[in-house]
């Protein structure tokens with residue numbers, strides 16, 4: 001083991017996901033997509049996921065207005081489009097049109113659309129908001145889940161496909177190639 005150094009405090013939780021969050025609201029002309037890495041599961045029941053959004057983002061206003069958003073899981077092939085959605089603002093461009101992505105109406109939400117090309121879509125309704133500082137936490141209850149057939153097992157459970165999903169590690173996208181074992185592997 002090498003000696004440990006003391007670093008500046010930072011949000012150094014690795015790995016994190018990188019997802020495409022789609023949103024829309026009554027008084028906004030087009031639906032929008034924002035790349036989000038500050039996303040995490042907050043609760044299993046009710047299923048709740050939190051996203052951290054900077055108030056300056058166009059998407060912040062949309063999600064605050066509509067109180068809903070959709071988390072779309074991108075595949076490895078979509079890393080480029082995710083990055084694009086995290087580089088330009090919906091104030092300047094229509095990201096659905098520019099990325100040639102398709103909006104599909106959600107089942108339970110009124111405004112936020114799904115991204116058809118992403119294999120998994122989680123419809124979320126905002127249940128809590130918390131100003132954290134640089135980012136505001138929107139806690140969204142998952143009210144509907146959509147998944148392509150080959151992402152679902154015979155029992156109807158979502159298959160988190162490691163061959164397709166990727167993670168984000170301080171500014172870099174990484175594939176998830178190697179399984180290390182099943183939960184419970186430590187029981188003797």
Ligand SMILES: Cc1cc2nc3c(=O)[nH]c(=O)nc-3n(C[C@H](O)[C@H](O)[C@H](O)COP(=O)(O)O)c2cc1C
Nearest residue numbers: 035036037038053054057058059086087088089090
């Ligand atoms: C991989 C990646 C992850 C990002 N994660 C976040 C995040 O968690 N929260 C946030 O507010 N912005 C995040 N951003 C920045 C926004 O996606 C970016 O500012 C985007 O252009 C905002 O779009 P909008 O103005 O249309 O909402 C991320 C960008 C990238 C590329």
